[in-house]
Structures are given as C-alpha cells and as structure tokens.
Amino acid sequence: MSEGLSRTPLYDRHVALGARMVPFAGYEMPVQYPTGILTEHNWTRQHAGLFDVSHMGQCFIVGPDFETTAKAFENLVPADVLGLAPKQQRYSQLLTADGGILDDLMVARSAYPGCEGWLAVVVNASRKAVDYAHIAAHLPQGVTLKTEDASCLVALQGPEAEDVLARLNPAVREMRFMHYESLDFAGMTVHVTRSGYTGEDGFELSPCYDDAGKFWDLLLQDERVKPIGLGARDSLRLEAGLCLYGHDIDETTSPVEADLVWSIGKRRRSAGGFPGAARVQKELASGPTRKRVGIKPEGRAPAREGTVIQNMRGDVIGTITSGGFGPTVNGPVAMGYVAAAEAAPGTPVQLIVRDKALPASVVKLPFVPNRFKR
Amino acid sequence: MSVKFTEEHEWITVSGDVATVGITIHAAEQLGDVVFVDLPAIGKKVAKGKEAAVVESVKAASEVYAPIDGEIVDVNKTIADEPALVNKDPEGTAWFMKIRIANPSQLEGLMDKAAYDKFVGK
Numbered sequence: 001m002s003e004g005l006s007r008t009p010l011y012d013r014h015v016a017l018g019a020r021m022v023p024f025a026g027y028e029m030p031v032q033y034p035t036g037i038l039t040e041h042n043w044t045r046q047h048a049g050l051f052d053v054s055h056m057g058q059c060f061i062v063g064p065d066f067e068t069t070a071k072a073f074e075n076l077v078p079a080d081v082l083g084l085a086p087k088q089q090r091y092s093q094l095l096t097a098d099g100g101i102l103d104d105l106m107v108a109r110s111a112y113p114g115c116e117g118w119l120a121v122v123v124n125a126s127r128k129a130v131d132y133a134h135i136a137a138h139l140p141q142g143v144t145l146k147t148e149d150a151s152c153l154v155a156l157q158g159p160e161a162e163d164v165l166a167r168l169n170p171a172v173r174e175m176r177f178m179h180y181e182s183l184d185f186a187g188m189t190v191h192v193t194r195s196g197y198t199g200e201d202g203f204e205l206s207p208c209y210d211d212a213g214k215f216w217d218l219l220l221q222d223e224r225v226k227p228i229g230l231g232a233r234d235s236l237r238l239e240a241g242l243c244l245y246g247h248d249i250d251e252t253t254s255p256v257e258a259d260l261v262w263s264i265g266k267r268r269r270s271a272g273g274f275p276g277a278a279r280v281q282k283e284l285a286s287g288p289t290r291k292r293v294g295i296k297p298e299g300r301a302p303a304r305e306g307t308v309i310q311n312m313r314g315d316v317i318g319t320i321t322s323g324g325f326g327p328t329v330n331g332p333v334a335m336g337y338v339a340a341a342e343a344a345p346g347t348p349v350q351l352i353v354r355d356k357a358l359p360a361s362v363v364k365l366p367f368v369p370n371r372f373k374r
Numbered sequence: 375m376s377v378k379f380t381e382e383h384e385w386i387t388v389s390g391d392v393a394t395v396g397i398t399i400h401a402a403e404q405l406g407d408v409v410f411v412d413l414p415a416i417g418k419k420v421a422k423g424k425e426a427a428v429v430e431s432v433k434a435a436s437e438v439y440a441p442i443d444g445e446i447v448d449v450n451k452t453i454a455d456e457p458a459l460v461n462k463d464p465e466g467t468a469w470f471m472k473i474r475i476a477n478p479s480q481l482e483g484l485m486d487k488a489a490y491d492k493f494v495g496k
Contacts, residue, residue: 038432302430354428
C-alpha cells in the first residue's frame with residue numbers, strides 16, 4: 001500500500017497509536033484510531049480532537065509589500081484580500097476562467113517584521129500540484145510562490161481546545177476566529193490560526209518540521225486531547241455544512257452555486273477582476289440554476305455521494321455530493337446540488353437509494369451549529 | 375452443524391432446514407461503527423452470492439451476501455433498531471437473517487473456523 005505514498009512527520013506516531021492507515025491524496029493517513037469514528041467524532045464535539053493535517057499544502061505568496069502581494073493574489077481569488085488586517089485570515093477559492101473552483105483555501109496576512117509582503121496560504125492536499133502550478137503561472141513579476149515541501153500542520157478542535165493551549169501559552173485566549181499569530185509553546189515556535197474544519201472552535205498549528213513529533217506528543221499529554229482520524233474529520237465537517245473539494249465543489253461548480261457568496265468580497269462582487277467574474281456576477285444578479293443545499297433524509301438510511309435527488313413528481317433535480325451518518329445529529333445527513341427552484345429549506349424531495357425512493361427534505365446548513373469564537 | 379464461513383465474511387449455522395446468517399467479527403472490525411442495517415423482507419427469495427442485506431458504517435455501505443439459496447423466514451429486528459449491536463456481538467445476538475435452505479449441498483463448500491481464520495490471516 002505504501003508504494004509511491006508520502007508520509008507526514010507524524011506517521012510513526014499514528015502507527016504506534018494503532019491507527020488504521022489508508023491512502024489519501026498521495027499520503028498514508030490515519031482514517032481512524034482504535035476507538036473508532038463515532039467516539040472520535042463525539043470526543044471532538046465535547047473535548048478536544050487532535051488531527052494531523054500535514055498533508056495539506058502550506059505555501060507563501062511573497063511580494064515586496066502587502067498591497068502588491070494582495071493585489072496579485074486578488075487576480076486569482078474573489079475574496080477581499082486587500083482588506084485583510086494584519087494577522088487576519090480568510091476563506092476563499094482559486095477560480096477558473098469559467099468561474100469553476102480549482103480549489104478552496106485559507107489565506108492569512110503576515111505581520112512578521114520583514115515579512116509584511118507575505119501571505120500565508122493553505123490549500124488541499126489533493127490539489128497541491130495543480131494549485132501551485134496555477135498560482136506560479138499567474139503571479140506578476142516581483143511576486144513569487146514559496147512552497148513548503150516538508151511541513152507539519154495539526155488541528156486542535158473542540159470546546160476545550162482553547163484551555164488546552166492556554167495552559168502552554170495563555171496568549172491563545174486573545175485570539176479570535178480567523179486570526180493568525182506566531183506563538184511559543186514549550187520553546188517551540190508555532191504558527192497558529194484560530195480556525196479549522198469541524199464547526200467547532202479550534203486552532204490550526206504549524207510547528208517546524210523537526211518539532212512535529214515533540215509538539216504532537218506535548219498536546220496528547222493533556223487528557224482532554226485525543227487523536228482523531230480522517231473518518232471523523234469528514235463526519236464533523238459534513239455536519240458543519242463545510243465543502244469537501246472534489247465532492248461538494250470542483251471545476252464545474254461556481255462559488256455562487258456552492259452557496260459561498262459570503263466569502264466573496266463586497267467590493268469584488270461589483271468590481272470583478274478575478275477569474276470567472278463574468279459568471280459569478282451574472283449568477284449574483286439573476287441567481288444560479290442550481291444550488292448546494294443540506295439534505296436531511298428521514299429515517300435511518302444514509303444517502304451516499306452520487307445518490308440521485310428527485311422532486312415529489314419523480315423528476316431528477318440533483319445529486320448528493322456528500323452524505324453519511326452524522327453522529328451528533330444521530331442520523332443521516334447529506335448535502336448536494338438541486339435545481340434553484342427546489343432549493344428552499346423545507347422542500348420535500350426523495351432520494352433513490354438501492355432502487356427505493358427515500359423521503360427527505362432540503363434543510364438549512366449547518367446540521368450542527370458552528371461554535372466559532374468570533 | 376458447527377459454524378461455517380464464507381469468503382465474503384458471513385457466518386452461517388444450520389438448525390434443521392433453516393440457516394442463521396450474520397457477519398463475522400473480522401468483518402465487523404473492518405467496517406467500524408455500524409450505524410444502519412437494511413434487512414430483507416420475510417418471504418424474499420435469496421440466491422447464493424447475491425446481496426441479501428446491507429450494513430452501513432459511518433464511512434460506507436457494504437453488502438451482506440446470501441451464503442446459500444433459499445427463502446428469508448426471519449430477520450433480526452433488534453439490529454435494525456440498534457445497529458451498534460453488530461459491533462458488540464456480531465457472531466452472536468447480532469445475527470442478520472434466517473434462510474430456509476433450498477439446496478443443502480451448497481453448505482459443503484463453506485469454510486470451517488480454522489480455514490476462515492487462516493483466510494483472514496489470523
């Protein structure tokens with residue numbers, strides 16, 4: 001299984017913890033630890049879950065000053081990058097010329113002395129190669145892409161994450177959602193953002209590659225912290241209504257269809273100047289033809305990705321793009337695209353699962369309220 | 375008859391002309407937390423090697439195959455109400471279905487416990 005697959009600096013830790021390792025985006029990653037996905041999911045909602053997300057792509061866009069770099073990056077994404085305050089982070093998407101989504105990402109404005117012209121960007125593992133080629137090809141003279149090939153990124157997520165980290169450095173209490181700091185933990189310098197992908201309050205933490213194991217062990221020493229695999233990461237983000245690239249969003253879906261309009265800067269909606277602006281502006285003005293929505297199946301049967309969605313007359317109106325069992329909801333949860341006319345919350349639909357029509361309805365996302373510390 | 379096993383990780387015991395079928399401990403471990411079980415209707419005809427039931431974990435759906443030809447005469451409603459029982463006691467109280475055996479000679483090709491343990495690499 002390991003042929004051609006990369007390993008994160010925490011691979012040996014996962015194996016020692018008894019994780020089941022699976023191939024994911026070119027890496028051998030833990031899908032679950034011995035306690036299993038349900039326990040890991042619930043632990044994260046109640047305490048603090050520690051995730052290895054070192055497979056994700058950490059890179060920097062480097063220019064002479066913030067304005068130059070921000071303007072260069074605004075040519076690739078629809079977010080208001082120029083409007084980022086120092087140490088502020090934002091969610092956005094790399095768009096194609098047709099307004100499809102090449103990848104979704106996090107971008108933060110650096111505040112390090114001497115690095116004021118830097119943006120710190122995190123992209124999906126499965127899209128690293130595509131993204132880096134695309135970004136590098138579209139940056140102007142004087143602005144460059146700096147990638148980190150050997151890096152470590154872990155996420156500490158859940159209601160006790162702040163208390164766990166504050167014991168090591170109380171400065172984390174001053175951070176708000178989507179803020180970026182460089183902090184010291186037991187002598188290790190760690191890049192910290194207050195963000196994540198579980199719907200819970202939490203942090204993403206990037207120590208030096210050589211400190212990865214020591215930092216992981218330090219966090220796991222706290223009894224409130226348990227390691228969490230990709231299986232629970234998926235059920236947590238699905239309940240939180242968050243998109244998974246390659247499933248809920250891809251090069252065919254626009255950010256308007258994907259219900260990500262909130263992430264498009266107000267100035268940029270009218271001014272444009274990003275790839276696919278024509279499509280995005282047209283969809284903002286007259287509405288998209290389809291829309292990403294939450295789908296709540298009645299009963300207990302999960303509806304998986306690829307399940308056909310019909311209206312009550314039996315017409316096909318869309319497809320499930322993520323679906324499974326939500327441990328916190330204690331029932332099946334899903335999201336997918338439906339025709340805009342049938343996208344209002346409360347609309348009854350039916351899902352074709354194993355040749356049977358299961359009753360379901362369109363619901364507002366998220367399934368579990370987000371608990372970000374704003 | 376003692377318990378027999380299939381390569382698709384079902385177990386089967388026979389009492390008279392009725393076989394009781396479930397999934398093995400190994401299968402339950404591989405699936406992880408079971409959250410949904412779809413059982414066949416009583417009276418349904420099933421065929422050896424064809425889908426008879428579905429078991430879903432948080433991650434994925436998997437088929438449970440009929441180890442023999444026959445007719446469903448009973449299903450375990452307890453596991454439909456409490457799917458987690460499939461993880462707790464897969465080779466005991468969490469049986470899936472009872473099948474009236476159509477062709478007893480099909481039982482002969484099944485593995486015994488020693489052969490199954492070897493098959494899954496224990």
